[in-house]
Amino acid sequence: MSEPRYPCVHVAVPVTESDVVSSVLWDAGATGLEERDATTMDAAAGDGVTLVAHFDEEADALEAVGLVTARFDGRFVPTVEHIVGDDWRERWKAFFHTTRVGERLVVRPSWETHDAREGDLVIVLDPGQAFGTGTHETTRLVMRELEARVSGGEHVLDVGCGSGILGIAALKLGAARVVAVDVDPIAVRVTDENAEINGVAIEASTTPIEDVPGRYPIVLANIRSPILIPMTESLVAHLTPGGVLVLSGLLAEEESEIRAVYDAHLRFDGVRRDGDWIALAYRSEE
16 A cells, blocks of 8 residues: 655745745635744755645645746745655654743643753643644744633633634633634534543534624634634624734734724724734723
8 A cells, every 4th residue: 555645845945935935825725834944854055045835636736836926026035845654743753842932832742851940830731733733933922812801700702713722821821711723623522622632621613603603702713814804703703892802813914904904894903013923902882
């Protein structure tokens, strides 16, 4: 029996443009993304980084090549390569280590140990094939917002839950309930598994946001802008009076576009920045 072949798009870019090219690859449907430099395995020679975007289907990878080529006027030359076999699924673990995200939140991969200091809230995580390890800027930004806004007893809605890390963080900080949704059944399964590892309960499902019942004092959406914009009314409708909406998955250059939409519905309540990425906070009327 032949070994499985997995398509991935390789593209070498300057460090200063890695985030914006990454966003195009995510929008094209990448299921995972690596950033390789001189410190990582299979690194390309020379300056800059090599982005490696993984796709489920060959056609999706080829479409991503066309999108990157067109978006950047041919300045970058993406190629489709293939990974044969399943060993790659474990190799990334060598580069995911225990990370302090905020004042209290610490993310520890399930295969490492950590000497917690007093007051630490340790999240044990195995992201599997789902997005969210606590090392990406957008995840860190939302977790810092949670540290600042969860005081205890809140109900939280996490839209696009990925690995479940944000819901687990909310519960560790004192939230009473987390409802989490994602279009990807793998993300729901990984969320359930990580919640169990951490001794918390998350109500995770693939329920469309429009069909999720209830309103929540905190709503999280760490999703790219092409999805956040058409989702505006659904997210706003799920806020309680005076509730907080935290949006991330956003590049700094996208701030004005997102604010042009959301400022018309909610009161702007601040922005956090981490490198080229931002999180925007909004509050509904009392």
